């Protein structure tokens with residue numbers, strides 16, 4: 001019997017907004033000016049939050065912080081495509097996505113201050129808290145998407161993770177299970193080129209990460225993740241498909257322009273030339289050029305945005321510090337179980353100094 | 359000449375020496391190559407041994423599972439897990455395969471793997487970076503579990519662990535990586551697994567503590583008006599029960615200290631052994647000073663969670679009273 005091909009697959013790459021600021025008119029999602037400005041504002045807030053957070057960390061006021069600088073388009077573009085009833089499931093680098101979903105900056109700062117309060121997003125927001133174990137949250141995204149299928153809800157879930165996460169079994173299991181159960185899930189892999197120090201090429205021999213979808217039998221697509229319009233368009237379509245029970249894996253090609261976290265030194269593992277090259281592809285700069293060309297932005301409006309970002313952050317940092325001063329350590333006993341638990345109550349009493357600690 | 363090293367340097371130097379001594383030693387894990395490990399415990403190793411040091415993808419089950427294959431083939435894998443909290447991603451491989459390869463094959467195959475991982479809290483890390491789950495590994499027959507508390511012990515115990523024909527989980531207390539320097543004995547310094555260190559002799563009460571808690575226990579002992587014997591077991595499995603029992607037969611009182619939660623922690627096991635074999639020597643019930651039965655808090659509350667000198671001192675006083 002001859003050997004014949006039984007399966008073939010290809011992966012599309014999408015780019016709508018080119019680095020020079022020009023737009024592919026066929027793929028243009030044709031967002032309103034308000035939408036465009038809102039995305040721009042969120043991207044600027046997010047970048048400035050990163051800068052402020054790194055400075056606060058250096059002063060000893062924050063713990064480890066994972067900046068998203070360079071990934072604003074991938075996150076804001078995708079999160080902007082979410083409807084209120086959609087779920088968002090994040091990893092640990094998603095401040096732009098949270099900002100896009102109206103999480104106030106002081107909560108993100110609280111989390112970075114080591115306060116559980118920062119992860120307590122209200123249930124109505126349909127945001128999951130950050131997940132630190134790499135890739136583990138992909139299964140939660142698939143579970144939420146499966147729930148939407150079972151409940152016959154016309155909504156979807158969007159789960160964020162990095163290129164490194166695709167090496168974890170959980171991510172493979174999540175995509176595969178999502179396919180099997182018609183989960184309403186979009187998997188958004190931000191391929192920012194590094195998992196701490198390990199470059200993408202050492203993470204997998206696969207040519208694209210989008211093709212990780214193939215083995216799971218779901219659709220995979222690659223988008224220029226520094227292109228906010230392209231990311232928006234691709235994720236909007238993916239969410240539509242997911243709402244009908246067809247999960248999608250989106251690889252957003254981007255670059256982490258800053259540190260992995262505040263305890264990382266990228267000079268050990270990457271070259272300045274590479275960093276400089278990606279600077280020319282910066283997502284905010286590209287979007288700004290486009291918005292200026294369209295006449296939506298000019299110098300004055302940009303300074304207005306920047307001033308409002310500064311005002312907001314000043315107030316939010318104040319709120320964050322206020323919250324930190326009010327931390328009550330005894331609250332660590334409060335949320336372990338819903339009901340009172342005798343042994344834990346004994347331990348709480350011991351903590352308060354009310355019994356002798358036995 | 360013996361030089362003074364920090365715990366992380368002792369680990370690094372041991373890896374260099376063992377790779378030089380034994381060509382079968384393979385070091386790999388997330389960021390251990392070019393980056394030299396997130397705590398720099400493998401710094402420079404890849405330059406010296408480019409074909410035996412590997413950066414691995416972010417896949418703990420894969421890292422440990424591959425090690426079973428390397429070990430079965432005849433290599434001595436020494437994987438690093440970036441933080442012990444993420445060893446849970448590999449726990450099924452550890453519990454189902456690493457720990458049982460020898461018994462499953464009636465000794466035909468063994469798994470001389472040493473899994474290194476930073477352990478415990480105290481460095482204001484993120485969620486899941488600070489837990490101490492030694493009891494979970496101790497509850498897995500077939501594994502040895504080691505926690506060094508000083509640079510010299512780190513060297514001696516890691517050397518022994520790598521040479522051990524059985525799998526060893528080697529937990530390095532993050533808080534101690536750079537805490538202080540200590541002289542490391544010259545030459546081939548090994549410390550046997552299962553031999554406790556009587557850190558300080560005393561007559562009135564025995565305190566058993568490991569990892570970062572050993573040092574806190576010593577500080578706390580200074581503040582009580584009694585002669586305190588401090589024992590660092592150095593390995594959790596095998597555990598040097600005899601040394602603890604002998605001490606209790608002398609002091610009649612005991613406190614066990616650990617960072618891990620109270621329920622089901624190692625202290626419970628140690629107390630059970632004392633009950634079995636030295637109950638009638640006890641003047642007062644054995645005291646436990648441990649973390650609480652709550653998830654290890656984010657760092658704004660961690661100092662209140664981890665036993666501090668004050669809590670340990672009060673534990674010692676309870677043991678002394680009555």
Ligand SMILES: Cc1ncc(C[n+]2csc(CCOP(=O)(O)OP(=O)(O)O)c2C)c(N)n1
Nearest residue numbers: 093132133134162163164165194195196444
């Ligand atoms: C299960 C697990 N293993 C290891 C780590 C340590 N760690 C934190 S981030 C990271 C790299 C993640 O890379 P990637 O998925 O590409 O996301 P990025 O950091 O680039 O956003 C690692 C290994 C972790 N948090 N969780």
